[in-house]
Amino acid sequence: MCGVLLSLLLLLHITSLRHKGLTTDELLHYQYGDRASHSSPRRTGVTDSSTMPFSALHTMTSQSPAIVANNSGLSVDKSWIAQIKRGRYATIALSLILAAYVFTWCYQLYGRQAALLSLSLYVFDPNFLAHGQLVTADLPAALMITIALYHFWQFLKLGGKERALLSATTLGLSQLAKYSCVYLYPDICVDRRDLSTLHDTSRTCHVQLARQLDLLATPLVPCCSAPSQE
Numbered sequence: 001m002c003g004v005l006l007s008l009l010l011l012l013h014i015t016s017l018r019h020k021g022l023t024t025d026e027l028l029h030y031q032y033g034d035r036a037s038h039s040s041p042r043r044t045g046v047t048d049s050s051t052m053p054f055s056a057l058h059t060m061t062s063q064s065p066a067i068v069a070n071n072s073g074l075s076v077d078k079s080w081i082a083q084i085k086r087g088r089y090a091t092i093a094l095s096l097i098l099a100a101y102v103f104t105w106c107y108q109l110y111g112r113q114a115a116l117l118s119l120s121l122y123v124f125d126p127n128f129l130a131h132g133q134l135v136t137a138d139l140p141a142a143l144m145i146t147i148a149l150y151h152f153w154q155f156l157k158l159g160g161k162e163r164a165l166l167s168a169t170t171l172g173l174s175q176l177a178k179y180s181c182v183y184l185y186p187d188i189c190v191d192r193r194d195l196s197t198l199h200d201t202s203r204t205c206h207v208q209l210a211r212q213l214d215l216l217a218t219p220l221v222p223c224c225s226a227p228s229q230e
Contacts, residue, residue: 001116002103009099009123013092013133022084026135030084033059033135053176054140057094058087088133091140095132098143099123105150141178148174148184 033055035042062083065076076082102122107115122128131138148170155163171188174181 002119005116005119005123006096006099009132010092010096012123012129013095016129017085017088017133020133022081023134023136026084027080029055029137030058030062030080030087030135033057033087037063052137052140052178054137054144054178055135057090057140058084058135061090061093062087084135087135091131091133091135094139094143095128098128098139098146101143101146101150105146105153137178141174141181144170144174144177145181145184148181149187152188 029051032051033053036053037056037059065086099119099122103115103119106118128139128142148167151163151167151170155167171184174184
């Protein structure tokens with residue numbers, strides 16, 4: 001049943017691509033992703049101040065088949081519109097990954113029936129259906145917030161150095177998706193009180209987690225800095 005729902009979600013996304021025009025900010029996100037993928041993540045002003053490095057995924061998804069086509073001697077549409085439409089497949093892939101996390105997390109909490117219900121609500125949610133194909137920061141942010149919280153929950157529940165490192169890594173990567181992901185830091189700090197009930201090993205791992213968060217936050221500061229003027 002889970003595979004059926006995921007296949008249905010993929011089918012809904014792909015079939016609706018033909019009828020969906022470009023939104024006003026997709027071009028800004030894609031162009032920033034193009035600059036970021038070429039090691040030049042500069043923002044040009046206020047209009048693209050909300051763009052984030054995660055947009056490079058859309059650019060790489062769009063340009064990879066174009067490179068293969070050029071090497072094979074095939075023609076490919078290189079217009080911005082065509083590139084954005086190809087880049088949308090990256091968002092579809094992220095949407096499927098988010099669906100898998102929704103099912104997995106709910107399954108571990110409440111069992112199979114509840115997990116299928118949660119996945120069904122996700123698959124048919126109008127908001128996710130609308131944003132699950134767009135070259136914007138909304139779906140990547142939803143995915144990274146879910147992943148970061150899920151792995152932090154796993155660390156709180158089971159402890160371990162590997163889970164501490166994975167939680168810290170996903171938290172750091174989430175900051176590349178959208179500015180609002182910074183609120184994960186105070187959320188996780190509030191949840192620290194839950195660690196008082198865990199065994200000593202978990203407490204030691206929490207100290208290691210805090211150190212990892214500091215290490216990961218430092219290099220992310222330039223990525224989330226104010227827009228630079230060219």
